[in-house]
Amino acid sequence: MPQTIEQELHRQEFFAGLDQEYLALIAGCARNAAFGDGEFLFREGQPAETFYLVREGAVALEITAPGRVFTVQTVGAGELAGFSWLIGPQRWQFDGRAVGRVHAVELAGACLRAKCDADPRLGYDLMRRFADLAARRLQATRLQLLDVYGHAHAG
Amino acid sequence: MNAGPLASAGAGAAAPGVLRRDDLDRLLDAIRRRGFRLVGPVVRDGAICYDDISSAADLPAGWTDEQDAATYRLRRRDDQALFGYNVGPQSWKKYLFPAVSRLGVPGTADSAGAAEPERFAFIGVRACELRAIAIQDRVFTGGRHADPEYAANREYAFLVAVNCGQAASTCFCVSMSAGPRAEAGFDLALTELLDSADHPGGHRFLVEAGTPRGAEVLAEAGASPAPAGDVAAADAVTERTAAAMERSMPAIDLRDLLYDNLEHPRWDDVASRCLACGNCTMVCPTCFCFSVEETTDLTGAGGAGDERQRSWDSCFTLDHSYLHGGPVRTSTRSRYRQWMTHKLATWQDQFGTSGCVGCGRCIAWCPVGIDITEEVGAIAADD
Amino acid sequence: MRTLAEAAAGRPWTESPAWRVTANRPESHDTVTLELEPPEPFGFEPGQFNMLRVPGIGEVPISISGDPTRPGPVLHTIRDVGAVTHALCTLRPGQTAGVRGPYGTSWPVRAAEGGDVVIVAGGIGLPPLRPAIYHVLAHPGSYGRLVLLYGARTPADLLFTGELAAWRARPGVTVEVTVDTAGRDWDGKVGVVPDLVAPNLNGKAAFDPGAAVAFAVGPEIMMRFAVRALLAAGVAEDRVFLSMERDMQCAAALCGHCQLGPFLLCRDGPVLGYRPLARWMSVREL
Numbered sequence: 001m002p003q004t005i006e007q008e009l010h011r012q013e014f015f016a017g018l019d020q021e022y023l024a025l026i027a028g029c030a031r032n033a034a035f036g037d038g039e040f041l042f043r044e045g046q047p048a049e050t051f052y053l054v055r056e057g058a059v060a061l062e063i064t065a066p067g068r069v070f071t072v073q074t075v076g077a078g079e080l081a082g083f084s085w086l087i088g089p090q091r092w093q094f095d096g097r098a099v100g101r102v103h104a105v106e107l108a109g110a111c112l113r114a115k116c117d118a119d120p121r122l123g124y125d126l127m128r129r130f131a132d133l134a135a136r137r138l139q140a141t142r143l144q145l146l147d148v149y150g151h152a153h154a155g
Numbered sequence: 156m157n158a159g160p161l162a163s164a165g166a167g168a169a170a171p172g173v174l175r176r177d178d179l180d181r182l183l184d185a186i187r188r189r190g191f192r193l194v195g196p197v198v199r200d201g202a203i204c205y206d207d208i209s210s211a212a213d214l215p216a217g218w219t220d221e222q223d224a225a226t227y228r229l230r231r232r233d234d235q236a237l238f239g240y241n242v243g244p245q246s247w248k249k250y251l252f253p254a255v256s257r258l259g260v261p262g263t264a265d266s267a268g269a270a271e272p273e274r275f276a277f278i279g280v281r282a283c284e285l286r287a288i289a290i291q292d293r294v295f296t297g298g299r300h301a302d303p304e305y306a307a308n309r310e311y312a313f314l315v316a317v318n319c320g321q322a323a324s325t326c327f328c329v330s331m332s333a334g335p336r337a338e339a340g341f342d343l344a345l346t347e348l349l350d351s352a353d354h355p356g357g358h359r360f361l362v363e364a365g366t367p368r369g370a371e372v373l374a375e376a377g378a379s380p381a382p383a384g385d386v387a388a389a390d391a392v393t394e395r396t397a398a399a400m401e402r403s404m405p406a407i408d409l410r411d412l413l414y415d416n417l418e419h420p421r422w423d424d425v426a427s428r429c430l431a432c433g434n435c436t437m438v439c440p441t442c443f444c445f446s447v448e449e450t451t452d453l454t455g456a457g458g459a460g461d462e463r464q465r466s467w468d469s470c471f472t473l474d475h476s477y478l479h480g481g482p483v484r485t486s487t488r489s490r491y492r493q494w495m496t497h498k499l500a501t502w503q504d505q506f507g508t509s510g511c512v513g514c515g516r517c518i519a520w521c522p523v524g525i526d527i528t529e530e531v532g533a534i535a536a537d538d
Numbered sequence: 539m540r541t542l543a544e545a546a547a548g549r550p551w552t553e554s555p556a557w558r559v560t561a562n563r564p565e566s567h568d569t570v571t572l573e574l575e576p577p578e579p580f581g582f583e584p585g586q587f588n589m590l591r592v593p594g595i596g597e598v599p600i601s602i603s604g605d606p607t608r609p610g611p612v613l614h615t616i617r618d619v620g621a622v623t624h625a626l627c628t629l630r631p632g633q634t635a636g637v638r639g640p641y642g643t644s645w646p647v648r649a650a651e652g653g654d655v656v657i658v659a660g661g662i663g664l665p666p667l668r669p670a671i672y673h674v675l676a677h678p679g680s681y682g683r684l685v686l687l688y689g690a691r692t693p694a695d696l697l698f699t700g701e702l703a704a705w706r707a708r709p710g711v712t713v714e715v716t717v718d719t720a721g722r723d724w725d726g727k728v729g730v731v732p733d734l735v736a737p738n739l740n741g742k743a744a745f746d747p748g749a750a751v752a753f754a755v756g757p758e759i760m761m762r763f764a765v766r767a768l769l770a771a772g773v774a775e776d777r778v779f780l781s782m783e784r785d786m787q788c789a790a791a792l793c794g795h796c797q798l799g800p801f802l803l804c805r806d807g808p809v810l811g812y813r814p815l816a817r818w819m820s821v822r823e824l
Contacts, residue, residue, distance in 0.1 A: 044762075045820050064822050065758045066483040066784075067476075091766070145719065258552045298805070300551040300790035417821050444794035447787045451594045463552070468793070475795065477785050479619075489823035497797065504800030505791075 005030045008105055012053055013078050014129060022122050029111035035098035041081070042096045049109050051082030057102035061094040072144075073137070074099065083130045085109030169364045172378030173385050176237070176358035179211040182315075182343075182376040186276045189372070191313050194250060195278030196243070201229060203243040205250075208278060215240065222323040222515065224524030235358065238279055238347050241323040242514050246440030247284055248291060250275050251308045258304075258447065258463040272307035280316045280341065282334030283326075283512040287440035288314075289340055293506050294443050313368070316341035320392050322399045325515030327528055330403035333512040336393040342369035346389035354388045361389040402528050404499075404513065405535045412535055413500040417492065421533045426488035428523050433469035435517035435525075436494065441510050444468045444475065470494050495527060551790035554591045554636030559629045560611045565697045568618045569662065570627045571603065573611035574637060581640075582606055584647060584669030585753075585781060585809045588639030589789045590614060592629075596622040599786045599804075601666035602640060607676065612637075615665035615697065641789045643809040645670040645753050646779060653749025654682035656773070658764045660731050660756020661690050664697050666781050666808075667755055671705070678710055685745040689716040689731035689756075693724045712744060731760055735767035747772030753809075755781040762819060765812055778812035799824055 006027040009015050015023060033052070035041055041052060041059055052059065052075075059075045072094065075081040081096055086109065116123030174182060187193055195208040198215045208214065220240040221228045232239050250273070280288070288309075295305035316337035319326075328334030337344045346361040348354060361381050364370035381389075436442040446468040468475055470493050476483040484490045502510035511527070518526045561573040574590075582588075582602050591597035598620075604613030618627040629635060647670055655674050657667050674684045686705065690696045696715065706713040714734045716727040727734075736743050743750075752768050754761050761780055768778055782803055785795045789804040796803040799818035801810060818824055 043820070063759060066478050066823075067481040067485060069822075093763075295792060298791045300788075300792065302790075302792050303550040303552075414817075417824075443792070445788075445792075446795075447597070447793065449594050449596055465793075468795075470794070475785075478783065483784065484823050486823060493797075493824075497794075501797070501800040505797075505802055 005032065005105060008032075008055065009053070012105075014053065014080055014133075018125060022125070025115050025119075025122065026107070026112065029108045029115065030105050033104050033106040035102040035104070037098055037100050039098045039102075040095060041098060041102070041104070042092045044092055044095050046092050048082060048084035048090050048092045050106050051080060051085050051109065052096070053105040053107065054079055054081065055103045055105060057104075058099040059102060059104075060097045060099050062097055063094050073140070080133060083134055086113065086126070086130055087134065169370050171361050171363045171381040171386060171389075172373050173381040174360045174362050174373075174376060174378045176211075176360065178377065179237070179360065182362070182372065182378075183208075183210060183278065185372045185375040186313055186315070189313075189368075191274050191276035191311075193276050193278060196238075196240075198229065202227060203229065203240055205243075205245045205247065205277075211237065214238070214279070219321070220323060222325040222519040224325070224518050224526050225521055226524075227519045234349055236320065236347055236349055238317045238345070239320060241319060241321065241326060242281060242284070242516060244438050244516065244520055246438070246514075246516070247277055247280065247288060248440055248443075250277070251288070251312070252291065252295065252302075252305050252443065252445075255464060255466045256304060258465050272310070274311045274313075275308065276313035276315065278315045280314050280337075281319055281514070282316065282337045283328045283331075283514040284440055285314065285316055285337055285340045286328075286331075286333040286512040287514070290441045290506070290508055290510060290512070291443060293508060294441075297506070314341045314343075316344040316365075318344060318346040318389070318393050319396045320347055322396050322401070323515060323519075324401045325518045326400055326513065327402040327404055327515060328513035329397050329400045330406065330528075331509065331511055331513035335396040335400075339365065341365040343373060346392050348385060348388055348392070354384065356385070359385070361385050402515065402518075402526070404511070404528050405532055407535055407538075409509070409531065410500040410503050412531070412538055413496045416534050416538065417496070419534050419537065421530060421537075422488050422492050424533075425491050425525060425530055426486065428525055429487050429491045430523060431471040431487045431490055432522060433471040434520045434522065436469040436471060437467070438516040438520045439498075440512065440514060440516070441498075442467075442469070444470060446474075470497070495530065498527070499531070551638070551788060551792065554589065554597070554638045556634035557612075557637040559631050559633050559635065561631060562627075562629060565615060566695055568627075569615060569697060570618075571613055571615045571665075572626060572629060572635070573604075573613055574635060575611045576637070579609075580612060582612070582669075583640070583644030584673055585644040585666055586640035586642045587666070587789075587808065588612070588614065588637050589641065589786075590616075590622075590626055591636030591638075592622055592625040593636060595625045597636070597787075598622045598626075599641070599789060600626070601781075603665035603668045605672040606669050607672075615662075615668075617662045639789070641804050643807055645673075645809055646751070647673045650674075650751035650777075651677075651680040652682070653751060653777075654745040654747075655684050656735075656745055656750055656752040656768070657684070657686045657688075658731060658735070658752060658754035658756070658761075658768070659686070659688045660760040660764075661695065662697075663755030663757075663760075663781070664688055667753055668698065670753055675705070675708070675711070682749070683710055683712060683745055685712045685714075687714050687731055687734040687744075689718070689729075689734070689760075691718050693717050693720050693726070714744065730763070731756065732763040732767040735764065736771045743771035743773075749777075751777045751779070753779050753781075758782075758819070775816075776811060776813045779809055780812060780815060781808045782810055782815070783808065 009023050059081045060071045061073045063070050193208050196203045197206045203215050214237045216237050217232050217235045219232045295302040319335040344363045348359050350357050364373050445465045447465050450462045450464050471490050473482045498510040557574040560575050563571045587599045587601045589597050590600050600614045603615040616626050618624050659667050674681050705711050716729045720728050750773050752773050754764050784803050787793045787795045791802045791805040
C-alpha cells in the first residue's frame with residue numbers, strides 16, 4: 001500500500017520522536033528514489049547534495065584503488081547513507097552502490113539546511129541525530145581497523 | 156572538369172611515369188640491385204600476408220578480399236589485377252617493429268649475433284599504411300628516447316605505395332583523413348590501371364616518384380612519361396575508391412567525446428561481446444605496446460648471459476596493467492575502454508596525432524565483429 | 539628535426555650500465571636504502587627515478603631518494619615486495635645492479651619558492667619526496683615553513699626516523715608523524731595522514747595555505763583524501779602535486795604500459811599537477 005513520504009519518514013527509526021510538524025517539513029525536502037542492482041547512488045568526489053534513507057535493499061559504500069574495490073560498509077533498510085551534506089565536507093567521500101534493487105527516500109541537502117537555518121530547534125535535533133549516527137559509525141570503524149580477526153601486525 | 160591531384164600537380168613535381176604490368180619486374184629489380192630486401196603481399200593460409208617476394212609473379216594476381224565485421228575471405232577476381240584487394244591481417248610493423256626481438260642496437264654487442272640491420276623495400280603500401288608508419292615513426296623515434304631497432308629498420312626502408320582501386324566494406328580511411336590516396340611518405344606510388352574499354356592501353360601502372368631515389372629507380376625501370384589520359388584515369392581510380400567507402404567514423408571531436416563518456420553504458424554493452432582476445436591489437440598497424448622480459452641463456456652464448464627480449468603486448472591482457480600484485484584494469488570493460496580511448500583520444504595527447512588510420516582490420520579480425528565506428532557512433536548518439 | 543640515425547645514436551634506451559653497490563642500509567623490516575656509485579657523473583632532479591635492473595630477474599623503477607646536490611653514490615630506497623625488489627634489497631656492497639636514468643618529471647621546487655612547502659607522505663611515499671625536502675632545507679631563504687606530514691601503517695614501518703628528529707629540531711620546520719595502529723610502546727599520534735593537514739578543530743591548516751605548495755605521495759586512496767584536506771584547508775588546486783604510479787617497463791615512452799589516461803607516467807609524470815590529473819584520478823580501472 002503506497003504511503004506518503006511523511007508516513008514513510010514516520011516509520012523510520014532514525015526520526016523516532018521527531019515532532020509531526022518537523023516530519024512534514026522534512027518531507028517537503030524528500031522524494032522516493034529507486035535504483036537497480038549495481039547502480040550508483042552517488043560517486044566519490046561529487047557534491048553531496050542529498051542523503052538517503054534506505055527503505056528496501058542495501059547500499060554498499062565503496063572506495064577504489066588501482067586493481068581493488070573495497071566495501072567499507074553497507075547501509076541497509078532503515079539506515080541512512082550520507083551525512084556529508086550536513087556535517088561536511090560537502091562532497092561524497094565514497095561511492096554508494098545499490099546491492100540488489102534499492103528503494104530509498106532521497107532527501108535534498110540544501111532544502112533541509114535552509115529549514116534548519118530557519119528553525120534552529122529543528123537544526124539542533126537533526127544535528128544530534130546525525131552526530132549520534134557519526135559516532136556509531138566511528139566506533140564501528142575503529143573496531144574494523146583493529147583487524148581483530150587477522151594476524152598480528154609487525155610492531 | 157576538375158583536375159585530380161595528379162593531373163593538377165604543380166610544375167615542380169616530378170612527372171609521373173607509366174610502366175606496363177609486364178615491365179614491373181624491371182622496377183623491382185632496380186630496387187633489389189640497390190641492396191633492398193623485397194617484401195610484399197602474397198597469398199598464404201587463405202589470406203593476403205606480407206612475405207619476401209622475388210618478382211611480380213609472387214604477387215596475388217587476380218585475388219580480392221571480401222571483408223566485413225568478423226569476416227575475411229579471399230575471392231577470385233575476373234581480371235588479373237596485382238593489387239585488387241585491400242589489407243590483410245598483417246601490417247608493415249611486422250618488419251619495422253618485429254613481434255619478438257632481442258633488445259639492443261642491431262649490430263652491436265648489446266644484441267650479440269644480430270647482423271647488419273635489414274634494408275627493407277615494402278611493395279604495395281596502402282595510404283592507410285603509410286599513415287600508420289608515420290604514426291609509429293612518431294611513437295618510436297619522435298620522442299626523447301628513440302627506439303634503435305625501429306630506427307634502424309626504418310632508416311633506409313624503401314616504400315612503394317599503391318593507391319587502392321577498391322574499398323573493402325571495413326575501410327574507413329576517408330573519415331580518418333588517411334586515404335585512399337597516398338599523399339606523402341613514399342618513394343614510389345603506383346596506381347594500377349587495368350585494360351578496359353574506357354581506358355584501353357593494356358594492364359599498366361601509373362607511377363609517381365616521391366623521393367629522388369624513387370625517381371632514379373623509376374628512370375632505371377624505363378618508365379615512359381604518363382599520358383594525360385592515364386593521369387586522369389589514375390585520379391579517377393582513387394576518387395571512385397573514396398566514394399565507395401561504406402563505413403565512416405563520425406565527424407566529431409573524438410577526444411572530447413570519449414573524455415566526456417568514460418562511464419557511458421555502451422562500455423558495458425561492448426564488454427558483454429568482447430572476448431579480450433587481443434586480435435585487434437595484433438592486426439592494428441599502429442598498436443605499439445610491448446613487454447620486456449629477461450631471458451637467460453644457460454650456455455652464456457648471449458654475451459654476459461643476461462639478455463632481454465621484447466615482444467608485442469596487448470592492453471587486453473590482465474598483465475598489461477599489472478601493479479602491486481594485480482591488474483589495475485581487471486574487467487574486460489575497462490580494457491576495451493582503454494584500447495578504444497587510447498586509439499582515438501588519449502593518443503592525441505600523448506603523440507599529437509590520432510592512433511587510428513581507418514584500415515578496418517580490427518573490424519574484420521574481431522571474432523565477434525565489434526566495429527569501432529559503430530561503438531563510437533553509439534556513444535555519440537547520446538552525447 | 540633529427541634524422542632517424544641521430545635519434546638512434548647516443549645511448550640506446552635499453553642500455554643499463556652496471557653501477558656498484560657501496561652501501562645497503564636497512565630502513566625498516568622490509569625496506570633498505572641502496573647506495574649505487576655511478577660510473578660517470580650523474581645528476582637528477584628531486585622526484586625523478588632510475589630503472590634498476592637485476593639481470594635474469596627483471597627491472598623496476600625506483601625513486602632516487604638522496605640529496606641531488608651531493609656528488610658520489612646515488613641513493614635508492616627500495617621496499618621488498620617482489621622478485622626484483624627482493625633481489626635488489628639483498629645486494630651486498632661490491633655487487634652491481636644495472637642502472638639507467640634519470641627519468642620522469644620532478645617536484646616544482648622553483649615554482650614553490652616564496653611560500654610554505656607542505657610535504658604529505660604515506661609509507662613508501664616518503665623516499666621520492668626526500669630530495670625535495672633536502673632542497674628546501676638547503677634554501678631556507680627561498681621558502682616559508684617546511685611542513686612534513688608523514689604516516690605509515692605502524693611505528694615499525696616509519697622510515698628515516700633519525701632524520702625526522704633532526705628535521706623537527708630545525709627552525710622553520712614542522713614534522714608531524716602518525717601511524718594507523720600502534721601498541722603501547724608508541725607515544726606519538728595514531729590516526730590518518732590527511733587528518734594531519736588541518737588537525738585543529740577549527741579546521742585551520744598547520745601552515746599558511748595562501749602561497750603554499752603541496753607535494754603528496756602515498757597509496758592512491760590516501761592521496762585522494764589528502765588532496766581533499768589540502769584543498770579544504772585553502773591550498774590552491776594548481777599548487778598541489780602528486781607522484782603517480784603505474785606499471786613501467788621501458789621508462790622511455792615507447793612500451794605503452796605506464797599510461798594513466800592521456801599521461802605516459804615515465805614522460806609526463808610521475809610528478810603531475812592535481813589540476814590536470816583530477817578528472818582521471820577518480821575513474822575506476824583506468
